[in-house]
Amino acid sequence: MAKAAKTTFRCAECGWSTLKWVGRCGECQAWGTVEEAGAPAAGYVAAAPVTSRARPITEISVESAEAVPTGVGELDRVLGGGAVPGGVVLLAGEPGVGKSTLLLEVAAMRAAEGPVLYITGEESAGQVRLRAERLGALSDKLYLAAETSIASLVSHVDQVGPRLLIVDSVQTMVSPDATGVPGGVTQIRQVTGALIQIAKERGIATILVGHVTKDGSIAGPRMLEHLVDVVLHFEGERHSQLRLLRAIKNRYGPTDEIGCFELTESGIVGLPDPSGLFLTERTDPVPGTCVTVAMEGRRPLITEVQALVAPTPLPAPRRATSGLDTSRVNMILAVLEKRTGMRLANMDVYASTVGGVKLTEPAVDLALAMAAASSSNDVALPVGFIAIGEVGLAGDVRTVSGVRRRVAEAQRLGFTEAIVPKHFGDPIPGIRTQEVEELSEALLRVARRSRRPRKSQDDD
Secondary structure, X not given: OOOOOOOEEEEOOOOOEEOOOOOEOOOOOOEOOEEEEEOOOOOOOXXXXXXXXXXXXXXXXXXXXXXXXXXXXXXXXXXXXXXXXXXXXXXXXXXXXXXXXXXXXXXXXXXXXXXXXXXXXXOOHHHHHHHHHHHXXXXXXXXXXXXXXXXXXXXXXXXXXXXXXXXXXXXXXXXXXXXXXXXXXXXXXXXXXHHHHHHHHHOOEEEEEEOEOOOOOEOOOOHHHHHOOEEEEEEOOOOOOEEEEEEEEEOOOOOOOEEEEEEEOOEXXXXXXXXXXXXXXXXXXXXXXXXXXXXXXXXXXXXXXXXXXXXXXXXXXXXXXXXXXXXXXXXXXXXXXXXXOOOOOOEEEEEEEOOXXXXXXXXXXXXXXXXXXXXXXXXXXXXXXXXXXXXOOOOEEEOOOOHHHHHHHHHHOOOOEEEEEOOOOOOOOOOEEEXXXXXXXXXXXXXXXXXOOOOOHHHO
């Protein structure tokens, strides 16, 4: 007698499968999500007619796979030139970060060259029209439909014949051929597979909006990121105007490029040169500030690090940070006290960045140390000065990646002096570089040219 086929059980959240029922998923650790999935399919696959014959790779044309600019320069930078016909892009981000606003502007730009279909599953068509009026994104070739059924979406595609398809969002779409609630694992797999098939067969550039979970990862099964061609993450603080677009996966270009946008009342504006957002506008130098150059992907950004060192009557001094890694700041303060003799044990220290940017790379260590020393001594650093380098526990200044590109960017923006680690190489015209090996050496070189701030008349 043949054995009966075994029944499998699958988690409705992450897709993990097992041969017996359990109360808790072994992958995502969710309770009550494991359900019966039926018997596994047979392993034998019969031959079927081919959709297109195999050809030598030298005979395949690449014209249909060339990227088409979207009209938004910062988005094209991240995509690697633009949207590829037949390519599927997944754009994820936290609620309210500006995903729908950005895509509505992209749709209006592309509508000037051909029909664009915008499918909204979260808002009504009237709500999207109001936003389009505010952004000035109205076009006769921009077609809008409020649908949640993938079957209805196919009908709209057949009727419009778009060059660009935008689905906002993939978690709201439902397939009649799959079971489960909208946004579930089964539904997302079916819907995403159908959208990819439509995009590949008809050569339509497709952008899908994805939700994120509490920890910032893309909601749904991990397979969603593997199925699409490009995965973009749109991020930014609610209280900051800066928005960053990062490529997590890109089959058509590099993944180390970022796009910078500014959220304004009239929409989202691309920032080809965003360094001005991270600098304080002042005429006279102030103690406790130091400028450095951070790298976001392959893009150098001029940023300012600020530190405030003040005496405290409390037995346990405070250490507060904003935009910086707290553990990294504490380590730099310990190195300053141990290797340079600076007394910070009875001082409150507050460290932050300008413009809401987050700095986590070690290249900002030297700037942070010099800002803290400047505030402690109440001496302002020279005008047009930057500091780049990693600080070790022994007080040594180590080299960082892309140091020459960072210094070249500072020289382009008018900075005249830079302190960098050893082995910098040939000097860059227009900016004077001083190579140091120790943190104490860097502080001594700057101390000769530093000055105390001028007192106002109220202080006399």
